[in-house]
Amino acid sequence: SLSLVSHALLTAFVPSPSLPPMPGTPSLPTSASPPPSCSSNRLRAIKIPTVSFSPDELNTTAMGEFGDYIRKVFPAVFSAKFIQHEVIGEYSHLFTVQGSNLDLQPYMLLAHLDVVPASPERWVVHPFSAEELDGFIYGRGTVDNKNSAMGILQALEFLLRRNYRPQRSFYVGIGHDEEVSGHKGAIKMVDELEDRGVKLSFLLDEGSVILDGVVQGIKKPVALIGITEKGAMTVELSVEQDPGHSSVPPKETSIGILSAAVFKLEQNPMPNRFGYGPEIMTFEHLATEFSFPLNLIMTNLWLFSPIVSRILQKNPTTNAIVRTTTAVTMFHAGIKSNVIPPSAKATVNFRIHPSQTVEEVLEIVKNTIADERVKIELVDAFDPLPVSPWHDQALGVQIFRQTLLDVFPDVGSIAPGICIGNTDSRHYRNLTDAIYRFNPVIFKQDDMPRVHGLNERISVKGYEKQVEFLFQLIQNSDIEKLPEPHSDFHDL
Known part of the structure; x- marks a missing residue:
């Protein structure tokens, strides 16, 4: 999992971006332009603490408030006759935008409204204040992923206010539990679409970004678009022993045995798979x-x-790109300072390289620990996602390339990549084989640790460019046939 402008981001995020006029579109009167900023409501989307703590613990009050909020700030979206809005799984939002040419296969734009928890400690501002400092908006969700949720609706609102109706139909899915696997949001939206027989030409979700000064040896910004994402596996390791008094300890306690197993996993990382996957x-x-x-x-x-x-x-x-990673994330043991612990448990999370499977990784774990006293239980797992098409005749790739040329002319190249995190898009693989993961924001080196970390932020200009990208993408998707490939980006 990679989120807000006009009376919406005007009441939601930042001042409205300066968007290019659409070909053949007359200038609109002032009354049809996006409304001016409303300071009392400004940045409200980030201020709504739509936190997902666990699959069974969500801030549903805030999620309901978010739903009410978008209805108020995007009136054109909710009143357009050719747009159907549905609430799925109580808090997720599915929009069906009916295009004028039903012969064109639809596509889908994904985002999510939920965020991970954030404690105020060590933040420069409160994580749900949406405060602006030095041209940046700070707050949990500014890049993961309310920027996309609000950006998609903002771009659509702008287009509708210009009396624009797309030729190609498309769907917008805004999930409410992506941070905790999307079982009540994304999966239910997929079920609805499958029941209707929907097939998509391509799907775009959060994921990779535009890297500026991050890739050593490359001067120009690089747009990486995820064509797959790593699999995931969570295992619980446990050791059971008879309790006893600490004055007569055994040679190894349950904590010692389990610590040795964890040490083996950390000291023996999964094999380097560079060259065996799409990296x-x-x-x-x-x-x-x-x-x-x-x-x-x-x-x-x-x-x-x-x-x-x-x-x-x-x-x-970069290590996460070339191998299955191992992260010991939880450790529980002991009941009293003078009691031999009867049990010890540890949780280990693996993100699986595209060239491996859950079965292969689990076998390596067993062989690495090589201790029958350690019980290894598979908690949850799924294999890496299939690799999406990346060639000149892939509709999504052509549209992304053209849109990047339109909006980010300084980008030197675009390239396929691996999304090292997981997104809601993995649930949609029965609807299309062309799933892409890209958040059209520019990341510099110090932006990388902010996602799920401290001081998450997006620049005012950066958000405006994201809305412009989505504004252009919707229009660029109306092509009836692919344009002739050109060499603006050498890699295509």
Whole structure:
């Protein structure tokens, strides 16, 4: 899982972006323009604490308030005769935008309104204050993922106020429990669409971003679009022993045995799989963008891939691209300072590289621990997602490329990538094989740890560009046939 402008982000986020006029569209009178900012309501979307703590613990009061809020700030969306709005699973929102040409296969835009918890400690402002500092809006959800939820509706609102009706139908799905796996939101929306026989030409969800100054050796910004996402596996490790008095301890306690097992997993990471998954495509597409001598290395990965893979695994961010990662996330043991602990439990989360499966990773875990006293229980798991098409004849790829050219002309290249987190999009694979994960915001190096971390933020300008991207994408999707490929981005 990667979120707000006009009376909506005007009451929701930031001042309205300066959007380009649509070809052949007359200037609208002042009354049809987006309403001015309303300071009393401004940034309200971030202020609504739509927190998902667990699948069974959600701030449903706030989620209901969010639903009421978007109805107020996007009146054109909710009153358009060719747009159907449905509440799914009590708090998720499904919009069906009926295009004028039913021969064109529809597409779908996804986002989510829920956020992870955030404690005020160590934030520069309160995480639900939506305070603006030095051109940035701070708050939980500004990039994960209310920026997309509000941005999609804002772009659609602008288009409707210009009397625009799309030719190609599309769906908008805003889930309410993405941060806790989407079982009551995304999955129920999928069930509804499947029952209606819906098939999608492509789907766009949150995920990768535009990296500026992040990829060493590349000067221009790089737009990475996720064509797959890693699988996930959670296991619980446990050790049971007879309790006793600490004055006569056994040679190993349950804590010691389990600690040794955890130590083995951390000291023996999963194998480096660079070159066995779509990450190789990322570097091949970016090869000529690197400065010397990196360009030479990247254009000859058949020779230098062992060196590149060792370099990538040294940094936690790039290490996540080349292997299945192992994270010990919970450890519970002990009942009293003078009692031998009767049990010890640990939870370990794995994010599975696209070239591996749950079964393969679980077997490696068992062989690595190699201790029958440690019980290994599979809690939850799913395999990596299929790789989406990435070629000149893929409709989504062509539209993303054109939209990036329209809105982010400084981007030097776009490339396919792996989404190392998980999104609601994984639930939609029965509706389309063309699932893409991209959040059209620019990330610099210090933005990376803010997602799910401290001081999450988006720049005012950055949000405006996101709305503009979505505004253009909806229009660019109206093409009846693919344009001839061109070389604005060498990798396509």
